[in-house]
Amino acid sequence: AKLQGFGTTIFAEMSALATATDSVNLGQGFPDTDGPREVLDAAIGAINSGLNQYPPGLGLPVLRQAIADHQQRFYGLTYDVDTEVLVTAGATEALAGALLGLLDTGDEVVLFEPMYDSYQACIALAGAVAKPVTLRPPAYGFDVDELRAAITPKTKLILVNTPHNPTGKVLDRAELQLIADLAVEHDLIVLTDEVYEHLVFDGIDHVPLATLPGMRDRVLSISSGGKTFNTTGWKIGWLCGPPELVTAAKTAKQFLTYVNGGPFQVGIARGLAMDESFFHGVAANLQARRDQLMPGLEAAGFLVYPTQGTYFVTVDIRPVRADGDGMAFCRELPHRCGVVAIPNEVFYMNRHEGRHLVRFAFCKRPEVIDQAVERLQRLAG
Ligand code: PMP
Ligand code: GLN
Numbered sequence: 001a002k003l004q005g006f007g008t009t010i011f012a013e014m015s016a017l018a019t020a021t022d023s024v025n026l027g028q029g030f031p032d033t034d035g036p037r038e039v040l041d042a043a044i045g046a047i048n049s050g051l052n053q054y055p056p057g058l059g060l061p062v063l064r065q066a067i068a069d070h071q072q073r074f075y076g077l078t079y080d081v082d083t084e085v086l087v088t089a090g091a092t093e094a095l096a097g098a099l100l101g102l103l104d105t106g107d108e109v110v111l112f113e114p115m116y117d118s119y120q121a122c123i124a125l126a127g128a129v130a131k132p133v134t135l136r137p138p139a140y141g142f143d144v145d146e147l148r149a150a151i152t153p154k155t156k157l158i159l160v161n162t163p164h165n166p167t168g169k170v171l172d173r174a175e176l177q178l179i180a181d182l183a184v185e186h187d188l189i190v191l192t193d194e195v196y197e198h199l200v201f202d203g204i205d206h207v208p209l210a211t212l213p214g215m216r217d218r219v220l221s222i223s224s225g226g227k228t229f230n231t232t233g234w235k236i237g238w239l240c241g242p243p244e245l246v247t248a249a250k251t252a253k254q255f256l257t258y259v260n261g262g263p264f265q266v267g268i269a270r271g272l273a274m275d276e277s278f279f280h281g282v283a284a285n286l287q288a289r290r291d292q293l294m295p296g297l298e299a300a301g302f303l304v305y306p307t308q309g310t311y312f313v314t315v316d317i318r319p320v321r322a323d324g325d326g327m328a329f330c331r332e333l334p335h336r337c338g339v340v341a342i343p344n345e346v347f348y349m350n351r352h353e354g355r356h357l358v359r360f361a362f363c364k365r366p367e368v369i370d371q372a373v374e375r376l377q378r379l380a381g
Pocket of ligand 2: 009011012029165
C-alpha cells in the first residue's frame with residue numbers, strides 16, 4: 001500500500017522506449033563517454049589486485065579519506081573519517097538510508113517540487129509525509145512565506161537539492177540562508193542532495209548548505225561520483241554530517257545493501273583527488289553542450305528556460321503542442337522524430353504544475369546533440 005501509484009520509474013520507461021525506437025536518448029541523465037582514464041584504471045587495478053570481497057560497512061578507508069579531503073579542499077568543511085563519512089550505493093541509497101533512518105511514521109518532510117523521483121518513494125517507505133513547495137519558471141526561486149507555511153510541528157527535516165534536477169537551478173547564498181534560518185528557528189535537520197555539485201556553469205559557485213554559519217551540525221550532505229566522473233553505473237555515493245545523523249543513516253543503510261562496489265570505491269577515491277583543472281573542465285565541457293542544445297530547442301519552437309547547472313534543460317512545450325500534454329508529447333516524440341525526453345510532471349506532486357514542461361539531457365557527445373537537434377527541427381516544420 002505504501003508504494004501505490006509509484007509504478008515503473010519514468011527513466012526505465014523512456015530508456016526502454018529509446019532502445020525500441022532507436023532514438024537519440026536525451027531522457028535519462030547519463031553521459032555517453034567515459035570519465036578519466038585514471039579513475040577507470042584505479043578500479044581495474046583494484047579488481048586485479050584482489051580487492052573483490054565486502055568492503056567495510058562505512059566504506060573503504062581510502063575513499064572515506066578522499067571524501068573528507070574533498071569537502072575540506074572545495075568547501076573548507078572538516079569531517080571525521082571514522083564517524084562523519086559514510087559510503088553508499090549511489091546518492092540514491094544515501095537518500096534512502098537517511099530518510100529511513102531519520103523519519104518516523106507521520107513525520108513531515110518539507111521539500112521543493114519538481115523533485116528527483118526517489119524522494120517521494122523513500123518518504124512513503126518511511127511512513128512519513130512529503131510537503132512540497134513549488135518552484136516556478138523561469139527563475140525557479142521559492143516564496144519564503146510558502147516555505148514557512150509548509151513547516152508544521154510535525155516537520156522533521158527539509159530536503160534541498162542544489163544544483164537542481166530537473167530545472168538546473170543553483171540556489172544562491174541568500175536563498176540558502178533563508179532555508180537555514182527556518183531550519184534553526186524550527187530545529188530541523190536539513191538533508192542536501194548535491195550530486196551535481198561540480199556541474200555548474202557561467203562562473204556560478206555551488207554553495208553547500210553545511211557551510212552556512214551554524215549549519216554544519218544539522219546538515220547531512222549527500223553526493224555521488226556518478227555525475228562528476230561519468231560513472232553513473234558504478235553507484236558510489238556518500239553522505240557527510242555530524243555523527244548522530246550519519247549513524248542514523250548507517251543503521252538503515254546496512255540493511256539495504258550493507259556495502260557495495262569495493263573496486264569502484266577505489267576508482268572514485270582516485271577521482272576525488274584529481275586536480276582542480278579536471279573539475280573545471282567537466283563543467284566547461286557540459287556548459288558547451290548546453291550552449292549547443294539550447295538554440296536547437298529554440299529553433300524547434302520550444303520556450304527554453306535557463307539552466308545554471310546539472311545535465312538538464314527544461315522547456316515549455318506549449319508553442320509546439322497547444323494542449324501542453326508533456327506526458328503524451330514524450331511518449332509520441334520518439335515515433336515522430338526519434339528523440340527521447342522526460343515529462344517533468346513526474347517530478348511534481350501537484351502534477352498540473354509541470355504538465356507542460358519537458359526535460360532534455362545535454363550530457364552527450366557533440367555529434368549526438370547535433371543529431372537530436374536536426375531531428376527536432378521536424379517539429380517546427
Ligand atoms: N539525486 C539527484 C538529484 C539525481 O539527479 C540523481 C541521479 N540519478 C541521484 C540523486 C542519484 O544518484 P546516484 O546515481 O548516485 O544514485
Ligand atoms: N538521475 C538521472 C536522471 O534524472 C537518472 C536516474 C535514474 O535512472 N534513476 O535522469
